[in-house]
Amino acid sequence: CRVRARRPKPRKLDRLELALQVELRLVRNWSPEQIRDDLARSFPDRPEMHVSHETIYQSLFVQGRGHLRGDLHKHLRTGRAIRRHRGEPRRASWSKIRDMILISERPAEADDRAVPGHWEGDLIVGINARSAIGTLVERTTRYLMLLHLPNGHSADAVRDAMIPTIQTLPEHLRRSLTWDQGTELARHKDITLATDLAIFFCDPHKPWQRGSNENTNGLLRQYFPKSTDLTVHSTERLLEVATELNARPRKTLDYRTPAEAFQQLLSDPKQPPVATTP
Structure with missing residues (x-):
């Protein structure tokens, strides 16, 4: 048949x-x-x-x-036409920074994300590490702010970009910042003096100690590839990208957006949205 x-x-x-x-x-x-x-x-x-x-x-x-x-x-985040699984290599250079306070000294309240105002920060760098964009992520809401660094990413340049950005935040959202041991934050004491923001440094070669920031940096590579000159992007473009990422719903926020969660902190700081994972 x-x-x-x-x-x-x-x-x-x-x-x-x-x-x-x-x-x-x-x-x-x-x-x-x-x-x-x-x-x-x-x-x-x-x-x-x-x-x-x-x-x-x-x-x-x-x-x-x-x-x-x-x-x-x-x-997609990678922008590739072929699906691959590969982590982006981290910068290998680690330098001693004077008067560092290590992450082990960070208040315990920052660890479980229940208390807002604790931030994680880093740089994403462009081709040949000659250009960079600063990234700041609030741990409770995943809210993102970007630092415009058109004149390089020296310690002075990062300080001068970070201070006015942090000063836009209310006092209850300026509790701490965790960064890696890159020399771009060598002026950390100047930042703390100007903003009252406590700054803590990760242990060497442990980027997972800034899990929220690492995840966000991966998302940002879709907009700012490592093989490009990042100084071509204007302040307005950085704000546009941050706004787009802050408008994406997150499972860890019960499908609210970082923008919604952050606005809640601004209007009612006693009722913070709790995030539970990096």
């Missing part, structure tokens, strides 16, 4: 309505995990509008998987 050809199983993203909803979020630079969670929240009673993050990845990286446009992969 003749064997009937097996009908191909329809793929989840062959459904046009679902594919369009996924694309709308991808072009806003949301991750597949964020898209998965937001669709489940937006369409709680429509399982046909739910999709796993792996299905989204497969539709982007495997030819013929679903109806997502082939150029949408550029909106």
Whole structure:
């Protein structure tokens, strides 16, 4: 007898309505995990509008998987057309900074993220480490602020960019800053004197001690690739990028955005949103 050809199983993203909803979020630079969670929240009673993050990845990286446009992969964090798993190498140079206070001396309240106003900071550097952008992430809300460094990333330049930025914050959101032992923060005592912000330094070669900041730096590489000159970006562009990232819903914030959580701290500091993971 003749064997009937097996009908191909329809793929989840062959459904046009679902594919369009996924694309709308991808072009806003949301991750597949964020898209998965937001669709489940937006369409709680429509399982046909739910999709796993792996299905989204497969539709982007495997030819013929679903109806997502082939150029949408550029909106992922890596921007690569081929899926790879590789961590970005950290800067290898560590220098002794005078009068450092190590992270072991940081108040215990900063560790569990229950008390707002504790920040993590770092630089993302451009091609040949000649340019940089400063990054500041509030640990409780994941709220991001960027430092414009058009004239280099010396200790003086970082100090001069950081002081006015920190001074925009109310006192209850200036509790501490944790940084690595890069020489760009050699003027840390000047910053503390001007802002009353306590500054602590990570142990050498332990970037996970600034987990929120490391994760955010990975997101920022989508906008500011390491192989480029970062001085070409204006203050307005940095604000635009920070605003976009602060508008992404986060699972750790019960799917609120960092901007919403930070605004809550500004209006009602006694009721901070609690973040539980890096």
